[in-house]
Amino acid sequence: MNQPIEPGFAAAGAAGFQPLYREVKRLLTQSLIEGEWPAGAALPSETRLAQRYKVSIGTLRKAIDELVAERIVTRHQGRGTFVATHNANRLMFHFFHIVGRDGNMEYPTTRTLAFRRGKAGAGEAGRLSIAVGEPVLRIRNLLSLSGRPVILDDIVLPQALFGDLTEKIFTARDNTIYHLYQTRYGINVLRSSERLSAVLADADAAKLLQVKKGAPLLAINRTALTYRDTPVELRLSLVNTAAHEYASDLGREDRG
Amino acid sequence: MNQPIEPGFAAAGAAGFQPLYREVKRLLTQSLIEGEWPAGAALPSETRLAQRYKVSIGTLRKAIDELVAERIVTRHQGRGTFVATHNANRLMFHFFHIVGRDGNMEYPTTRTLAFRRGKAGAGEAGRLSIAVGEPVLRIRNLLSLSGRPVILDDIVLPQALFGDLTEKIFTARDNTIYHLYQTRYGINVLRSSERLSAVLADADAAKLLQVKKGAPLLAINRTALTYRDTPVELRLSLVNTAAHEYASDLGREDRG
DNA sequence: AAGTGGTCTAGACCACCAT
DNA sequence: TGGTGGTCTAGACCACTTA
Numbered sequence: 001m002n003q004p005i006e007p008g009f010a011a012a013g014a015a016g017f018q019p020l021y022r023e024v025k026r027l028l029t030q031s032l033i034e035g036e037w038p039a040g041a042a043l044p045s046e047t048r049l050a051q052r053y054k055v056s057i058g059t060l061r062k063a064i065d066e067l068v069a070e071r072i073v074t075r076h077q078g079r080g081t082f083v084a085t086h087n088a089n090r091l092m093f094h095f096f097h098i099v100g101r102d103g104n105m106e107y108p109t110t111r112t113l114a115f116r117r118g119k120a121g122a123g124e125a126g127r128l129s130i131a132v133g134e135p136v137l138r139i140r141n142l143l144s145l146s147g148r149p150v151i152l153d154d155i156v157l158p159q160a161l162f163g164d165l166t167e168k169i170f171t172a173r174d175n176t177i178y179h180l181y182q183t184r185y186g187i188n189v190l191r192s193s194e195r196l197s198a199v200l201a202d203a204d205a206a207k208l209l210q211v212k213k214g215a216p217l218l219a220i221n222r223t224a225l226t227y228r229d230t231p232v233e234l235r236l237s238l239v240n241t242a243a244h245e246y247a248s249d250l251g252r253e254d255r256g
Numbered sequence: 257m258n259q260p261i262e263p264g265f266a267a268a269g270a271a272g273f274q275p276l277y278r279e280v281k282r283l284l285t286q287s288l289i290e291g292e293w294p295a296g297a298a299l300p301s302e303t304r305l306a307q308r309y310k311v312s313i314g315t316l317r318k319a320i321d322e323l324v325a326e327r328i329v330t331r332h333q334g335r336g337t338f339v340a341t342h343n344a345n346r347l348m349f350h351f352f353h354i355v356g357r358d359g360n361m362e363y364p365t366t367r368t369l370a371f372r373r374g375k376a377g378a379g380e381a382g383r384l385s386i387a388v389g390e391p392v393l394r395i396r397n398l399l400s401l402s403g404r405p406v407i408l409d410d411i412v413l414p415q416a417l418f419g420d421l422t423e424k425i426f427t428a429r430d431n432t433i434y435h436l437y438q439t440r441y442g443i444n445v446l447r448s449s450e451r452l453s454a455v456l457a458d459a460d461a462a463k464l465l466q467v468k469k470g471a472p473l474l475a476i477n478r479t480a481l482t483y484r485d486t487p488v489e490l491r492l493s494l495v496n497t498a499a500h501e502y503a504s505d506l507g508r509e510d511r512g
Numbered sequence: 513a514a515g516t517g518g519t520c521t522a523g524a525c526c527a528c529c530a531t
Numbered sequence: 532t533g534g535t536g537g538t539c540t541a542g543a544c545c546a547c548t549t550a
Contacts, residue, residue: 017527019537019538019539020538020539021538021539045515045516045517046516046517047515047516055539055540056539056540056541057540057541057542058538058539058540058541059538059539059540061517061518062538062539075516075517075518076516076517076547076548077516077517077518077546077547077548078515078516078517078546078547078548078549079515079516079517079547079548079549080515080516080517080548081516081517097504099451191505192505193503193504193505194503194504194505195355195501195502195503195504196452196474196497196501196502196504197474197497197500197501197502198454198455198472198473198474198475198495198497199454199472200472214470216454216455216456216472216473217454217472218452218453218454218474219454221501239454241452241453241454244453245451245452245453245477246451246452246453247449247450247451248353248449248450248451248452248504249447249448249449249450273546275518275519275520276519276520277519277520301534301535301536302535302536303534303535311520311521312520312521312522313521313522313523314519314520314521314522315519315520315521317536317537318519318520331535331536331537332528332529332535332536333527333528333529333535333536333537334527334528334529334530334534334535334536335528335529335530335534335535335536336529336534336535336536337535337536
């Protein structure tokens with residue numbers, strides 16, 4: 001765990017030259033994956049981490065700078081560096097992209113309509129990097145804003161990653177879905193890749209979203225990813241954009 | 257131009273504490289706005305810039321780090337630091353978000369259908385930060401992929417920023433639209449803010465995009481921004497997503 | 513008061529590029 | 532060969548938090 005690192009050629013190989021701070025970042029990421037510091041926990045101080053990896057403070061900080069940029073950890077001056085936790089704020093700024101046409105942001109209420117077990121189809125298996133036919137969980141949620149249904153979510157989870165997850169556990173959560181993944185299953189969703197298109201409401205979606213059949217809906221195809229871009233969740237969202245829109249740049253960090 | 261800077265309190269004021277590298281970044285941005293280094297030009301070396309602003313190399317580099325992150329300048333080891341230019345690559349990775357459903361990326365061909373002068377409506381004026389009734393240019397483009405029309409763009413430009421722009425100049429460009437803005441009018445589009453929704457094709461759009469009236473289309477409402485988030489262009493894109501999708505994360509920078 | 517992260521400095525050495 | 536950006540170091544000082 002305290003193996004010395006040499007600058008420059010330390011991680012050289014098939015991947016080519018890697019600067020020392022990247023190697024330090026890799027080791028930090030490895031410890032995060034292994035759960036050495038669970039969600040919300042403080043990392044050792046920068047001084048101690050620099051000693052542990054036998055690098056200077058500046059190099060250690062450059063490694064953490066990148067983890068901060070990827071929102072994997074957060075720094076608090078005077079307090080320390082912490083493993084970022086999933087909560088309502090992180091959801092609203094980095095994963096929930098629906099805003100009112102007036103610009104207002106609102107936290108959605110969720111109702112679970114279905115919770116079923118099934119097997120991965122070809123497309124799902126490919127996107128989840130699992131084998132066709134592997135067991136999956138299928139969850140359907142209806143999300144409301146200001147009391148009105150706006151989004152119909154169909155979630156697909158690889159059963160293998162969510163050992164004991166039941167409908168009861170899922171609906172009994174008192175925080176975001178990603179917070180449940182993080183705290184109960186040690187699965188830390190770090191970012192998502194989304195593909196958007198326009199579709200017409202079928203009878204099913206129309207009824208649930210209270211629109212006419214054939215009404216235009218925004219379809220958001222999301223793959224949620226954890227460390228090293230490993231996929232952990234698929235989600236198809238159908239959004240009634242009559243009074244809401246998808247915002248592409250909510251999580252943008254402001255710089256001077 | 258070579259005024260000395262004091263650390264810490266240098267830029268303190270209503271905006272509160274500003275670190276020295278932010279003040280240096282502000283001065284660099286000011287020089288970029290004033291055209292001291294035009295598009296594609298090399299900035300002075302880091303050593304010289306550090307002398308000019310009377311800061312250490314490390315502080316100067318931290319300022320440039322942020323400009324690089326915002327894609328305002330690009331660094332090339334051994335060559336220097338350059339003002340980022342608009343070209344096909346930058347368009348494809350940071351502004352054109354439409355990809356094939358098979359994942360393929362393709363550079364679109366553009367046909368200009370209309371080029372008219374008009375006055376800003378209330379909504380446009382607000383989004384462009386100009387007065388209602390101010391003169392604007394309205395440009396309609398049809399974009400094709402693999403020879404088939406896929407996107408209908410309606411662009412609104414504040415006339416004041418694009419002095420001599422005519423349809424002839426616009427259509428005679430041999431590069432991207434943003435490259436034309438940058439090189440001919442000194443307007444450097446740095447990022448865009450987008451709001452997406454689903455709509456039904458009206459007769460007009462249906463004919464141009466070769467879909468049935470009432471077909472679902474993805475509507476992308478974009479505001480293009482330059483330095484200090486000043487709006488310089490509005491663009492409404494109607495996209496036929498039958499064979500294409502909007503990708504939310506094309507320009508993502510990969511980190512180790 | 514002690515410990516944390518944030519800023520700033522000065523300098524060394526390296527890889528890369530143009531000539 | 533000389534100049535450029537990229538990395539790494541060592542240390543000082545500051546602001547902030549907690550106790």
